[in-house]
Amino acid sequence: MKKNNNSGSQKAWEQLQKRTNREISGKPVPEIRLGTATCGRASGALETLAAFREEITRSAPAARLLEVGCVGHCYAEPIAVVANPGFPPILYGPVTPGVARRLVRDFLGEGDPCLEFALGAVEENEKIPSVFELPRFRMEKKIILEHAGWIDPARGEEYLLRGGYRGLFRALGMDPRDVIREVKAAGLRGLGGAGFPAGEKWEICRAFPGKTKYVVGNGDEGDPGAFMDRALLESDPFSVLEGMTIAGYAVGSHRGFLYVRAEYPLALERARTAMESLRGLGLLGKNILNSGFDFEVELARGAGAFICGESTALAAALEGKRGMPRVRPPELAEKGLWGKPTLLNNLKTLAAAARILDQGSPWFRSLGTSRSKGTAVFSLAGKIHNTGLIEVPLGTTLREVVDTAGGGVPKKKALKAVQIGGPSGGCLPAGLADTPVDFDSLKEAGSIMGSGGMVILDEDDCMVRTARFFLDFIQKESCGKCAPCRIGTYQMLKILDGLTRGKGSDAEMKILEELALEVQQGSLCGLGKTAPNPVLSTLRYFREEYEAHYREGRCPARSCRDLIAFYIIPEKCSRACEVCVGACPVEAIAAGAKGIKVIDQEKCVKCGSCYQDCPIEFQAVIKVSPPKTGGK
Amino acid sequence: MKRIKLTIDGKKITARPGTMLLAAALSRGIWIPNLCFIPEAELPFGGCRLCWVEVEGEKDPVTACSRPVREGMAVRTRGQRAERLRKSAFELLLSRHHLDCRNCPKNKNCGLQEIAGRCGYPLKPGRFAREIPGLPVDDSHPKIIYDPNRCVLCGKCVWVCQTKREGVLDFSRRGLACRISTFADRPLGETRCGGCRQCVDICPVGALVRKK
Incomplete structure (x- = not known):
């Protein structure tokens, strides 16, 4: 136990520990923890929850059923951990309602752990293979997500039992300047995208005079394919709130705002419940841990604008104004919310700060690379086996992330590129798979760390279309304030639109490139400045793919609808089979002479249903690009 | 307070600390193109992105409206890199x-015409095809x-309407x-706009004009 100079909070802390420890003493009962975060619910966790509840009432009334967050293994959702006394806790997934009933009946009732549904035990033990034998568990290093998916996000006691709030307790016994020194010494960098040194930011904010200061937790995660902040808030809001409180203490603030996008209703609800729980424990509000320090957090719901992830736009939105970025200086640390010094950090940064205060900066520094310390959280999406949320030490290579943690690309397809950092990030080709994932290496390769969305692309993904997708997103989400972002991205989008339809010229390509650089340099805020990254990085690594589109009318990935066609090879088509005829939504396929099917190219909408549904023993449908030359 | 000395295009000027470059330049009669600057x-x-200048010793051009003056700073208003972003x-x-x-x-009294004239730009969208919004003109108001x-x-206009008057005008939509x-896109004539026409006076182009 760490000693605290402040005798008042020392006593309060000990009482709190006693109180929470009392909760677990007593006879152990079987316990089921089911992940019911948004990701779990999407896979049917609420049905599983109902099944558990029903079966527990029927055959194991002593068992406890708890709803927890997400352990990050989306591919295996719904996920449950069953702790049956006499066995190590075991992780199961996917737990369908049927599996749920069997776990209660057979495992809790009769002691058969049903290992056919298990991913592994979550503790090393003699009896049952543990999950740590799986490569993903071995390579992950969970700091920010340490408690996500294990604790009940509604009960602060559970967080305390796992070592939560030791960081704040320690901080409260330190001089605020030493707290900042500790964060600086740890080398923590902002995990919201740009990677600005967090300790320095805290220091700058502290240095500005003023009685009233604010701390803002930025949970306006909006990148397509990113869901780290959501999972964190739904699974473990306490880490974020502890980090905010520490930050408040460090910079001299007594009021924080937790800004969460409106599209995350469950995250908002769980954060609210968590805050109530913390207030009840004396860890939020007046006189925290009897230390004399007050810190109150208000939950703020975003209104659905991507731009409000930008700090000055977020501040404007919090003030009730239109979410539009403003020029800097002044930085928020000087003139933020209502003109007061304001510290704004990403939720993951705040959670990491809480761990640093608990475990000390040398421990944190031991993780990561020389210039990027600690871990990074990524959401793995796209063409990958094991989608989900991972946390790995900075400096892990892309290849390790994709192959080891993600289990590689499905259907034996080849990895083509990894899109990192969402609309502000870039596409790195498979050839750069050995790039270490850290702030500087990614920037050098033409991407950014961003908030941590990682979309895996395979050979069927067209890079022009990918760039177009992200640019379209940015163009729609641009606040409209400055000309390069509002109009420049639109002009770029028009050129990309043309390319996906096989139209374009060398001259247009030149304009695209020039304009991309002008938007990058000329935009007002970070959103505009990074908006061209998807285009610039794909141009850098996949230029020939761009050229194929307008020079040959060919989409090498056979993905752009206007540049492909489907044909049926008569020799392979079977007279007896009419699967494609049924699959076609527009009646473009009919049986011709001798029952061989033919696609009417005039009617075909290129949906690809026939291509997908043609039985594997025939594989008579082919997809070609350009459309004119193939098939015959 | 001690004044800050700097040079713009070789011309020596002084400014109060905390002043932005553009304000300092304009007050000394040095013109830097701009459309959105309000003294x-x-x-x-910071929205028009026209007031680009180059500061000696810095790689990238900066917008003069948002860069505070610094002692000894040497500024070029028409450098190549700044011109590229401006154009x-x-x-x-x-x-x-x-x-x-x-x-x-607003013909002959237009911010765009002035910039084209003084910078030597053709009054054309250059590399880009023109695509105007195609929105209806609002002449519902008796004066505007x-x-x-x-x-x-x-x-x-938003600034002037919101800081000086009824706050009828604002930005809407994205991208x-x-x-x-106006709120809910109501015609100006149906809002509480009293017709002070400060928005008309401040509009650098022909978007808000006096009704005759």
């Missing part, structure tokens, strides 16, 4: 501007006509669709 505003708007923003603005000077009430197709979204509008 009395607390913070620069790009200018062309982009023109690609969304209904260019019909002959019938425009609002033509969104001429608007460059400099935000000056290319972003525009100046």
Whole structure:
């Protein structure tokens, strides 16, 4: 136990520990923890929850059923951990309602752990293979997500039992300047995208005079394919709130705002419940841990604008104004919310700060690379086996992330590129798979760390279309304030639109490139400045793919609808089979002479249903690009 | 307070600490292209992206409206890198501007014409095809006509309306669709706009004009 100079909070802390420890003493009962975060619910966790509840009432009334967050293994959702006394806790997934009933009946009732549904035990033990034998568990290093998916996000006691709030307790016994020194010494960098040194930011904010200061937790995660902040808030809001409180203490603030996008209703609800729980424990509000320090957090719901992830736009939105970025200086640390010094950090940064205060900066520094310390959280999406949320030490290579943690690309397809950092990030080709994932290496390769969305692309993904997708997103989400972002991205989008339809010229390509650089340099805020990254990085690594589109009318990935066609090879088509005829939504396929099917190219909408549904023993449908030359 | 000394295009000037470059230059009669700058505003708007200058010792051009003056700073207003960004923003603005000077009430008194003239730019969208918003002109108000197709979204009318008057005007929508509008897009004539016409006076182009 760490000693605290402040005798008042020392006593309060000990009482709190006693109180929470009392909760677990007593006879152990079987316990089921089911992940019911948004990701779990999407896979049917609420049905599983109902099944558990029903079966527990029927055959194991002593068992406890708890709803927890997400352990990050989306591919295996719904996920449950069953702790049956006499066995190590075991992780199961996917737990369908049927599996749920069997776990209660057979495992809790009769002691058969049903290992056919298990991913592994979550503790090393003699009896049952543990999950740590799986490569993903071995390579992950969970700091920010340490408690996500294990604790009940509604009960602060559970967080305390796992070592939560030791960081704040320690901080409260330190001089605020030493707290900042500790964060600086740890080398923590902002995990919201740009990677600005967090300790320095805290220091700058502290240095500005003023009685009233604010701390803002930025949970306006909006990148397509990113869901780290959501999972964190739904699974473990306490880490974020502890980090905010520490930050408040460090910079001299007594009021924080937790800004969460409106599209995350469950995250908002769980954060609210968590805050109530913390207030009840004396860890939020007046006189925290009897230390004399007050810190109150208000939950703020975003209104659905991507731009409000930008700090000055977020501040404007919090003030009730239109979410539009403003020029800097002044930085928020000087003139933020209502003109007061304001510290704004990403939720993951705040959670990491809480761990640093608990475990000390040398421990944190031991993780990561020389210039990027600690871990990074990524959401793995796209063409990958094991989608989900991972946390790995900075400096892990892309290849390790994709192959080891993600289990590689499905259907034996080849990895083509990894899109990192969402609309502000870039596409790195498979050839750069050995790039270490850290702030500087990614920037050098033409991407950014961003908030941590990682979309895996395979050979069927067209890079022009990918760039177009992200640019379209940015163009729609641009606040409209400055000309390069509002109009420049639109002009770029028009050129990309043309390319996906096989139209374009060398001259247009030149304009695209020039304009991309002008938007990058000329935009007002970070959103505009990074908006061209998807285009610039794909141009850098996949230029020939761009050229194929307008020079040959060919989409090498056979993905752009206007540049492909489907044909049926008569020799392979079977007279007896009419699967494609049924699959076609527009009646473009009919049986011709001798029952061989033919696609009417005039009617075909290129949906690809026939291509997908043609039985594997025939594989008579082919997809070609350009459309004119193939098939015959 | 000690004044800060700096040079712009070789000309020595002084300015109060905390002044932005653009304000310092304009007050000394050194013209730097701009559309959205309001001298009395607390913070620069920074939206038109036209006031690019180069600061000696810095790699990238900066917008003069948002860069505070610094002792000994040497500034060039017409360097190549600054010109490139300025012309790009200018062309982009023109690609969304209904260019019909002959019938425009602001002809010969227009911010875009002034920049084209003084910078030697053709009054054309250059590399880009012109695509004007195609929105209806609002002439519902007895004193003001609002033509969104001429608007460059400099935000000056919003500032003046919100800080000095009823606050009828604001930005709405996102991306290319972003525009100046009233609450729920009601015609100006049906709002509480009293017709002070400060928005007309401050509009650098022909978007808000006096009804005769």
